[in-house]
Amino acid sequence: GIQVEQSPPDLILQEGANSTLRCNFSDSVNNLQWFHQNPWGQLINLFYIPSGTKQNGRLSATTVATERYSLLYISSSQTTDSGVYFCAVAAIKAAGNKLTFGGGTRVLVKP
Amino acid sequence: NAGVTQTPKFRILKIGQSMTLQCTQDMNHNYMYWYRQDPGMGLKLIYYSVGAGITDKGEVPNGYNVSRSTTEDFPLRLELAAPSQTSVYFCASSSTGWGEQFFGPGTRLTVL
Numbered sequence: 001g002i003q004v005e006q007s008p009p010d011l012i013l014q015e016g017a018n019s020t021l022r023c024n025f026s027d028s029v030n031n032l033q034w035f036h037q038n039p040w041g042q043l044i045n046l047f048y049i050p051s052g053t054k055q056n057g058r059l060s061a062t063t064v065a066t067e068r069y070s071l072l073y074i075s076s077s078q079t080t081d082s083g084v085y086f087c088a089v090a091a092i093k094a095a096g097n098k099l100t101f102g103g104g105t106r107v108l109v110k111p
Numbered sequence: 112n113a114g115v116t117q118t119p120k121f122r123i124l125k126i127g128q129s130m131t132l133q134c135t136q137d138m139n140h141n142y143m144y145w146y147r148q149d150p151g152m153g154l155k156l157i158y159y160s161v162g163a164g165i166t167d168k169g170e171v172p173n174g175y176n177v178s179r180s181t182t183e184d185f186p187l188r189l190e191l192a193a194p195s196q197t198s199v200y201f202c203a204s205s206s207t208g209w210g211e212q213f214f215g216p217g218t219r220l221t222v223l
Contacts (some may be wrong), residue, residue, distance in 0.1 A: 001175070031210070041199060042216060043214045081223065086153055088153075088154070096167070096208060099203075
């Protein structure tokens with residue numbers, strides 16, 4: 001099946017810093033989503049972005065489907081950005097929109 | 112719209128007991144999914160459904176059963192609970208076979 005790799009696995013930031021999280025995948029996809037899992041375990045949809053660029057406040061994401069990667073940008077980080085960020089993809093050939101999740105990037109933002 | 116709702120939020124089971132995790136969505140989505148998340152890991156697909164009466168296995172289906180008698184509901188059944196089923200279970204839905212999936216709040220299950 002499709003492979004999803006996220007980097008870096010861990011990230012420690014000072015409040016106010018910017019960062020880039022990366023998601024590489026091994027096959028063509030028709031769905032790519034970024035999630036934030038907060039310290040209470042809640043899974044929050046950040047972006048649905050199988051291709052192109054989107055922005056939502058201090059967060060933005062870019063997916064280059066032809067090169068099989070996606071980037072999540074966090075600008076002016078805040079302590080509330082702490083948690084785990086997951087990338088998940090659905091391979092076109094798999095059908096059914098079945099998401100495969102990466103291992104996550106654990107982000108800690110220090111005040 | 113409430114979106115995707117799951118009950119219960121927490122549950123402790125003894126080895127060998129059975130239970131049903133409930134999932135309901137009010138968005139009239141055809142596609143529904145069950146995932147499990149083990150500590151420190153990403154989510155893995157257990158079962159999914161592309162419409163009422165149609166279900167299929169995901170990556171980790173052993174020890175679970177599902178049914179889909181209505182568009183709204185997609186219950187997950189655990190028979191003969193085992194410690195390996197200690198996990199957080201998430202239900203999700205999407206309107207199409209490629210569209211955004213919306214997730215419920217999760218059920219935290221412990222099997223002792």
